[in-house]
Amino acid sequence: MTTIKQEGNQYVAYFEGRLDTAAAVTTAEDVKPLYDVTNSEIVLDCSKLDYISSSGLRIFLSIRKEAALKNNKVIVRHISDDIRQVFVMTGFVSLFEIQ
């Protein structure tokens, strides 16, 4: 389940639970409003995200790709050590601003 909230100048997507292949279809739909955002900061809040699979990484990459086209900045925040390790193992650690 993913919720998107506008908080000041930021659009924050709150991810919860497991972002695996099963959840990816729904999540991909949930994050679509982010593709319409322009000239803003998009925050992917992972404080309640327990697990991310390749499908989840693809969703993050799509958000980043669309954001770059629309002059948005993407920040990934509050990720667990395990998920951070996934970003390192796959080489995506330098692609996102991770807070």
Place this chain on the structure above:
Amino acid sequence: MPQLDFHTQILLDEYHQLLPVLNRLNEIVSQTLEKMIQDSGIVVTAVATRLKTEHSLTGKLQLKGSKYHSIYDITDLLGGRFITFYTDDVDRLAAMAERVFTIDWDNSVDKRRLHQLDSFGYNSLHYICQVPKTLFEDPQMPELNKIKFELQIRTTLQHAWASINHDTGYKSDIEIPREYMRQMNRLAGMLELADDEFSRIRTELNDYRRRVQQLVQNGKLDDVLLDGETFKSYLQASPLDNFNRRIAAINQAEIQEVPLMVYLPILKTLGCNTLGDVEKLIRQNEDDAYRLARHQLGTTDIDIISSAIGLQDICIVEIMKKGGGKFGLKWLYDSLNGEGTQNEMLADMTLKQIENLPFMNQK
């Protein structure tokens, strides 16, 4: 506003009648200038057109209206402008304009070439142009091809000088003190020199890029110092593609392209001074880096990796072999991910993961 004389009034009436055609001309010239920029690939700081307003035209006619017999004698009802970074680009755009528009050479001026040997001042290229029928023709608007317009092409520095000079008194009623004129001309000379230097630097940089690309193609990497330009050329030769594909094969993963320039300062800190050093670093560590990737990814079902994975793992291996330990890993993650305490924990986790790999015992 003083009473307008009869002649001025006639010219203003002609202007009003011509306005729909002028607006159409404005659209055509604007689109043509934009297309010239697209086709040439020249980067400009501005491309714009402007139609003379009635107010501005009235002022002009009050000053020198008798000079014009008809509205078609006025050549700046429409003005177009390119502002470029480099003087070379002024010449390239001028050449393009000569092909696209009909140029009235008797009234066009290249002020860059007008100055005496010992004088400096307003530098700009002004072409008086018409739209030829080969570019646009509308039987409903035959006047459009008769109207002359002004095209101005100048560099950013020329534009700055001209704008400031205009703002501080050019064309005003008060005579400009000689000392002020001398100071402005000194500046014009300096800016002209700066313009030439920028063009020269660009030409030399392009030559340098070509030389580096040649050296990279010929494999003479030891002769190429490592810097932003050379690293970019090196990466264009895709030196890590095969290695990344080898890693991707572990999980039949797809590879997402990501920028690798962030590794330049890391490679420098790891002691690479030339592209040859980078090449050696990669080849000396790739088997161990492959073991590291296999160890990390092999037990997961992750089937997407970035094109940075190969170089990242090579750097991890190099740091470990040099005895960089946890501090070295944290420095790497700080460099890639921005400084933060979480990178210390990440370094701990990585160390624990790889502690039994063979290269961990080399120092």
